[in-house]
Amino acid sequence: MNWSDLGCIAPVVAAVLAAAAVLVVDMVAPGRRRPALIAALAGLGAVALTVLALAGHVETAFDGAYKVDDLTVFLDALFLIVAALTILLAGDYLEPRGLPMAEFAAILLFAIAGAMLISGAADLLLLFVALELMVLPGYVLAGFARRDPYSTEGAIKYFLLGSFSSAIFLFGLAYVWGITGSTRVDAVAAALIEVAATGKIAPGLALGLAFVTTGVAFKMAAVPFHYWTPDAYQGSPTPVTAYLSVGPKIGAFAIALRLLVAALGPVKEDWLPVLVVLAAVTMTMGNLVAIAQDNVKRMLAYSSIAHTGYVLVGLAAYAGGRDDGLWAILFYLSAYTFMNMGAFAVVAALQRRPGVSSNIATFAGLGRRDPWLGALMALFLLSLTGIPPLAGFWAKAYVIVAAIEAGGWPAALAVLAMLNAAAAAFYYLRVVVYMYMREPAAEGRLAAPGLLFRAGLGATAIGTLAFGIFPAVLTAVGNAALVLIG
């Protein structure tokens, strides 16, 4: 290891140090929220600086196990945004319930460190370690409300199925390593180009591929590996749900990009059929089950499964031969971050008073009780539906363009995705119906949320509104995708 290696993983190191700093602050001033919050935000600022410093660099570190390129920086920035939004939105929810801010922020920062390690990982083993680093804090966060049985139940389910899937993933990696003889991603890719040239895929490699895909599909919450999602999402404290619905999901897709695309790209025809089926089943199941939900958090959990399906359409388009699918994935994930975190933020705002459920009835008359919160929720839901000109619309449009370009099965997926989007409108708009077309159950305005919360909510709203038409974003996404296409 030398200084340049350290420079490459500076964001990861900074995130770990920031987490440690938050814990130290908590020791100095135990139980005080504000110092912990300031330390966490300052730490995130420092991480942001290191990410900015890396922008534009293309370097490898640790003998090629870790890479810094535009994709790394892009994903790092996205994780950073997720972490910052989560911390901003969490305060108002944790405080009334007496949950500690410092521990929450520290655990979250540890998770983000793991996620950032994924974004540049160029080695199978490192990928696995990074994945575990990202998800282990996630289990803790899911069970963060220790006294809430639902939180504990969700955490246990998440933990058991998560560890199970990690093991499967590792098992698959072992096969890939055994067949190709290396753990470095580019060496694997080189070995696979030869395999692809022979036109015959070894049974061992097929098995390895299947296991790896299964492991990743678990983390993405793709059907039929989604069973942990509804319980974990519904049970977790709402800000944690907001984080879980985007952070680990982006992480899982980062693995897909780094591993499936970069390493297993040469044999992509072999996994196209799997992806097509996975995408079709995931979005259809997610949407159909979401329609039947009366709990908004659970509904959003199934909706997040459906969105995984839409992103998988982009991956299928890539496997079908269109590289545009990759940048559509990156765009989708970024847009989804803003609109989905925004939707969860409104749920969290409603639940500010402990004991308020996330049942859809809670939303009755929200448009009158709090016009701003109602309008923002409507904005996020319309964006999730895919109504132009909001972020969600562009995300869907780009994925579909890629799928149509690929032709064949991905093009059929595009049609299915749009039919799904129409079905999804039903459950998203149902919330709007409650907000604007039903009388409020409880009269009186809601207590105004705190300043930080409002800042976080505002950021998600601006992202949802302006993301699609912001050319700089498109360029950044394009550059990041270019790394993979080469």
Next chain:
Amino acid sequence: MNLPILSLIVFSPLVGALAIAALPSSHPNLIRRTALATSLVTWGLSLLLLAAFSVDGAGFQFGETADWIPDFGIQYKLGVDGLSVLLIVLTTTLTWISILASFDPIKTRVKEYMISFLILEVGMVGVFAALDLFLFYIFWELVLVPMYLIIGIWGGANRIYATMKFVLYTLVGSLLMLVAILATAWTHQTATGSWAGAFDFETLQAFAAAGSFGRDFQILAFLALFLAFAIKVPMFPFHTWLPDAHTEAPTAGSVILAGVLLKLGAYGLIRFAIPLYPEAAHAFAWPIIVLSVVAIIYGAIVSIVQPDLKRLIAYSSVSHMGFVTLGIFVFSATAYQGAILQIVNHGMITGGLFLLVGMVYERTHDRTIARMGGLGAVLPLWSTAFGFFILASAGLPGLSGFVGEFLVFVGSFVYAPWIAVAAIGAMVLAATYLLWMFQRVGFGPVSDFIAGLGDHMTDMTRTELATIAPLAALIVVFGLFPGLILDFLGGPARVFLAAAGVGGG
């Protein structure tokens, strides 16, 4: 003229909406007047456009082009021909009338209502002015949200069911349309090797005219677009959302639904679906003609038995819009002009009928035909107006409704006589359901229900008269001088038929 007049027309309602958003909701009258003033300004601008439009000019006029998403060749491109000018003026006219007609009936959340209505106008005018397929789609979807709110918040008892049905039906069609639009652009991109102009309607039309879209592709793309537009028109059997939406919407919402929203579908067929995929349009012409005739007759028969005034008019719309799709798909200049006339007339006549039914509803809080009776004695002015619009709707010669249907008959008679015979049969049915309804409502002894309302039954107010009078005047003017409209349609008809591959005649 270098003034971007189309952009001004499209976005002036948005300016008004933003201004209203800044006003305090405790001053509903100020909000109402601002909304009316905005819509009148937009209307004035559209009249300027109408005056400046050159009937003899070829192609699209008042074009505005700017790059929007150059990576995909998506442009902000507006332009109008004779057809779109007419529809834009129809839209702006009906919008201010609707806003004026909402002054009294809408008493809750006036601010949100007026904002929704003005944004709705942005979307509607935008659809008629857009010449970029992507932009068109955006405006198309923009129409959906305010209408969803207008029906769902200010509608009748069963409004939530109606508005969800409206949204879901429309969305299924429009999302498939998005796929078709993207596929069309992609086909152009692969053929030319660049995204430039891939969403530009004029480029694509030239591309289609050269026969560059393969037959199989045309069939799929046409079907997707057709489904989207057929749901909006609505054509039988995709019409079932319409009676619910019309019945539950507030009066002004029904006026706009019937007057403009249904026309979006017909416009989409004429502007995009047929010129871009002419081969597929011809392949499906017969089934569509048959569906149109079924809609004409079915709509009329179902209208006869409707117990609810609004529902009756809603089903009569299905029948009337059948004439429009029939006129489009027999591919003749006469029928085309008849179809467009029918579009404009139906907007004015049905809009007027909904306004008049709304007035009765304001006074009685009921629309059941069986409970009415003898309104002619109680509300003489209202009954006169109602009778006038009913006769216009039934196609009385001398009023505008007649000319459009007549031209469609002539055009389709040339195509296949039996169609015209079947459609003319429906005119008898139309006279039946309209006049029978008028008889039950307007004539006879005053019903106990109406008598029981006593002093509530006051005749039309000045405001109400102001909403009805312009429409009535236009119906007479266009009935006597249909040339005023037809002059605008000569050019578009030639272009349409050439694009549809039926000679340049």
